[in-house]
Amino acid sequence: MIVESNIVRFDCIALDSGATLAPVEVAYESYGELNARKTNAILVLHAFSGDAHAAGISHETGKPGWWDNMIGPGKAFDTNKYFVLCSNVLGGCRGTTGPSSINPVTGCPYAMSFPVITISDMVRLQKMLIDALGIRKLLTVTGGSMGGMQALEWAVAYPDRVVSAIPIATTTRHSAQQIAFNEVGRQAVMADPDWNEGNYYSKKPPARGLAVARMVGHITYMSDDSMREKFGRRLRGKENFGFDFDVDFEVESYLRYRGSEFVHRFDANSYLYITKAMDYFDLVNGQGTLAAAFEAAQARFLVISFSSDWLYPSYQSQEIVRALRARNRDVAYVELQSNYGHDAFLVDVAEQTDLIRGFLASTYEKVQ
Amino acid sequence: MIVESNIVRFDCIALDSGATLAPVEVAYESYGELNARKTNAILVLHAFSGDAHAAGISHETGKPGWWDNMIGPGKAFDTNKYFVLCSNVLGGCRGTTGPSSINPVTGCPYAMSFPVITISDMVRLQKMLIDALGIRKLLTVTGGSMGGMQALEWAVAYPDRVVSAIPIATTTRHSAQQIAFNEVGRQAVMADPDWNEGNYYSKKPPARGLAVARMVGHITYMSDDSMREKFGRRLRGKENFGFDFDVDFEVESYLRYRGSEFVHRFDANSYLYITKAMDYFDLVNGQGTLAAAFEAAQARFLVISFSSDWLYPSYQSQEIVRALRARNRDVAYVELQSNYGHDAFLVDVAEQTDLIRGFLASTYEKVQ
Numbered sequence: 188m189i190v191e192s193n194i195v196r197f198d199c200i201a202l203d204s205g206a207t208l209a210p211v212e213v214a215y216e217s218y219g220e221l222n223a224r225k226t227n228a229i230l231v232l233h234a235f236s237g238d239a240h241a242a243g244i245s246h247e248t249g250k251p252g253w254w255d256n257m258i259g260p261g262k263a264f265d266t267n268k269y270f271v272l273c274s275n276v277l278g279g280c281r282g283t284t285g286p287s288s289i290n291p292v293t294g295c296p297y298a299m300s301f302p303v304i305t306i307s308d309m310v311r312l313q314k315m316l317i318d319a320l321g322i323r324k325l326l327t328v329t330g331g332s333m334g335g336m337q338a339l340e341w342a343v344a345y346p347d348r349v350v351s352a353i354p355i356a357t358t359t360r361h362s363a364q365q366i367a368f369n370e371v372g373r374q375a376v377m378a379d380p381d382w383n384e385g386n387y388y389s390k391k392p393p394a395r396g397l398a399v400a401r402m403v404g405h406i407t408y409m410s411d412d413s414m415r416e417k418f419g420r421r422l423r424g425k426e427n428f429g430f431d432f433d434v435d436f437e438v439e440s441y442l443r444y445r446g447s448e449f450v451h452r453f454d455a456n457s458y459l460y461i462t463k464a465m466d467y468f469d470l471v472n473g474q475g476t477l478a479a480a481f482e483a484a485q486a487r488f489l490v491i492s493f494s495s496d497w498l499y500p501s502y503q504s505q506e507i508v509r510a511l512r513a514r515n516r517d518v519a520y521v522e523l524q525s526n527y528g529h530d531a532f533l534v535d536v537a538e539q540t541d542l543i544r545g546f547l548a549s550t551y552e553k554v555q
Numbered sequence: 556m557i558v559e560s561n562i563v564r565f566d567c568i569a570l571d572s573g574a575t576l577a578p579v580e581v582a583y584e585s586y587g588e589l590n591a592r593k594t595n596a597i598l599v600l601h602a603f604s605g606d607a608h609a610a611g612i613s614h615e616t617g618k619p620g621w622w623d624n625m626i627g628p629g630k631a632f633d634t635n636k637y638f639v640l641c642s643n644v645l646g647g648c649r650g651t652t653g654p655s656s657i658n659p660v661t662g663c664p665y666a667m668s669f670p671v672i673t674i675s676d677m678v679r680l681q682k683m684l685i686d687a688l689g690i691r692k693l694l695t696v697t698g699g700s701m702g703g704m705q706a707l708e709w710a711v712a713y714p715d716r717v718v719s720a721i722p723i724a725t726t727t728r729h730s731a732q733q734i735a736f737n738e739v740g741r742q743a744v745m746a747d748p749d750w751n752e753g754n755y756y757s758k759k760p761p762a763r764g765l766a767v768a769r770m771v772g773h774i775t776y777m778s779d780d781s782m783r784e785k786f787g788r789r790l791r792g793k794e795n796f797g798f799d800f801d802v803d804f805e806v807e808s809y810l811r812y813r814g815s816e817f818v819h820r821f822d823a824n825s826y827l828y829i830t831k832a833m834d835y836f837d838l839v840n841g842q843g844t845l846a847a848a849f850e851a852a853q854a855r856f857l858v859i860s861f862s863s864d865w866l867y868p869s870y871q872s873q874e875i876v877r878a879l880r881a882r883n884r885d886v887a888y889v890e891l892q893s894n895y896g897h898d899a900f901l902v903d904v905a906e907q908t909d910l911i912r913g914f915l916a917s918t919y920e921k922v923q
Binding site for chain 2: 204205299302303360361362363364366367368370371373374375377378379380395396398399402403405406409411414415417418419420428430431432435436438439442443446459463466467469497500
């Protein structure tokens with residue numbers, strides 16, 4: 188399945204910060220067919236470094252989508268049955284307006300003059316897209332990690348537009364530790380002189396800083412166990428320690444590779460803006476309690492977490508479940524056993540598939 | 556108690572890498588009095604960023620030692636009873652020969668021409684110091700984190716020289732995750748152009764890279780819980796988000812402060828060498844199993860870990876205990892309940908004090 192992304196342009200969007208972006212473009216892909224009654228649309232929301240290319244083979248890059256194991260004919264999000272949409276988030280660097288986009292006023296990239304955006308801003312833009320596509324109600328909104336935050340925001344901000352929500356490996360607000368990891372990443376980017384206060388678009392990007400930030404990320408995405416299984420203390424291409432500062436261990440080689448590879452596909456300023464949006468996200472948002480924040484929600488929920496995920500630990504998903512139950516909302520919760528840490532929602536999908544397939548089928552029945 | 560450090564110089568030391576350092580100096584402090592029979596000497600071994608100044612108030616800096624809450628009259632390591640020694644590790648930057656020391660052959664700092672050193676090299680130099688002080692047997696060797704690695708190495712490499720060992724919050728070898736965190740720190744340092752392949756001693760040090768490395772470290776030293784208690788999502792000096800990239804959250808301010816402060820007291824090249832020594836450390840070291848490696852050990856052991864320490868998790872201490880028991884060695888193990896994460900051995904010392912006081916008293920009785 189070769190897929191292409193589409194771009195929709197809107198005149199402007201008002202942001203939580205008080206700023207306005209004009210115009211704003213959103214890149215999206217879709218898989219499957221929208222039915223005549225438009226009741227089978229699923230909005231998939233990507234995580235921090237994802238993009239609109241969730242499934243199929245990209246016409247542009249030849250690469251499979253980031254959730255290709257979950258979206259397609261016969262898969263969890265069965266494209267024989269459902270119409271699946273995924274858009275790049277506001278502030279991103281893969282087609283949707285972000286800091287690397289040209290500011291029409293100046294003719295130059297926004298860079299750090301791009302307004303600080305929030306998860307709620309991202310969702311507002313998604314809602315504009317859904318409106319433009321003439322979809323009244325989404326069968327489900329779903330995603331892992333930052334994608335889960337957006338799913339939660341959808342359910343609370345546009346309760347009459349979502350039939351169900353499947354937030355996975357996520358939280359209603361970052362803990363101090365989660366903010367801290369993001370802050371380290373931002374500091375690594377900004378410490379690189381090539382970052383140059385964000386003005387690097389016609390020059391060398393801050394590749395070293397961004398690579399270091401990404402390496403920290405990768406450690407947090409895996410579990411202690413999965414790193415032991417994958418790398419242990421195995422040496423890379425040598426029998427003995429090198430007694431120098433070249434690569435000794437396979438895990439060092441892996442991190443260096445993943446760090447340097449990331450630089451080619453991600454914009455450093457987007458790194459700053461999107462991590463900031465995650466840190467700002469707080470579903471409570473003046474409502475006093477999380478339960479009060481969920482007062483507005485009408486959707487059915489399926490909440491999923493993974494046993495070895497220490498970046499978005501299960502207790503954060505359980506907070507969601509408790510708050511929804513406190514308002515007597517329809518919520519199912521499963522903690523899946525997996526060694527893969529936070530990455531599990533991307534790679535350890537067998538049980539996740541069964542869960543979601545069943546939940547979607549029963550949800551779909553209700554709207555027929 | 557005002558304390559001063561002493562320096563002892565040796566002609567040379569042979570290293571695990573095959574290289575030789577000549578001459579080599581070691582900085583140490585001592586607290587309490589060595590008894591006539593020299594049976595009350597305790598060697599305290601510092602963690603990664605520690606130094607010889609373990610207790611009392613430094614004559615030089617006016618600051619208390621890093622384990623001042625554990626060492627002193629009436630404390631866990633009671634200086635009314637014991638003679639306590641602590642030396643800066645080989646490769647360090649606080650008096651002992653390291654990459655910032657002058658290479659007598661060139662008249663310039665070693666920088667990256669300093670040989671790669673190991674935990675066993677560090678311990679070999681400590682043994683030379685103990686020999687020079689005329690101490691035949693150490694009542695105990697003890698330390699947390701990298702200090703615990705040295706304590707274990709002492710017990711195995713010089714079994715007839717240690718009566719007991721108290722390894723705390725440590726491991727016999729780094730896991731892939733522990734190596735990964737160290738590697739990220741090294742990459743952050745080396746990514747800073749001011750690092751300049753290690754040649755920065757007459758110029759600007761790689762302050763930004765070293766600060767980022769330290770920030771990552773601080774996250775791993777705390778627990779999710781202790782960060783929540785200490786910072787939560789509290790904002791720093793503002794009522795609302797700034798919608799910019801200045802400090803918003805207190806945890807960001809804390810990390811930036813700890814990062815920039817570290818730069819003034821630690822050498823970036825020492826950061827590289829010492830983290831590498833930790834990653835290379837493997838007590839098994841060709842002995843096949845950990846139990847076989849402990850075959851040589853004769854000491855009594857008290858092994859301590861902390862419930863919320865996820866950097867050196869309890870399972871690593873339990874591996875030590877299992878291997879010692881498999882050789883029928885005398886070992887006591889306690890997992891202390893603490894929210895402070897890896898930092899607990901430095902800050903949450905009430906129970907640790909009771910444990911160590913009792914263990915030391917019974918050990919001391921045996922040698923009288």
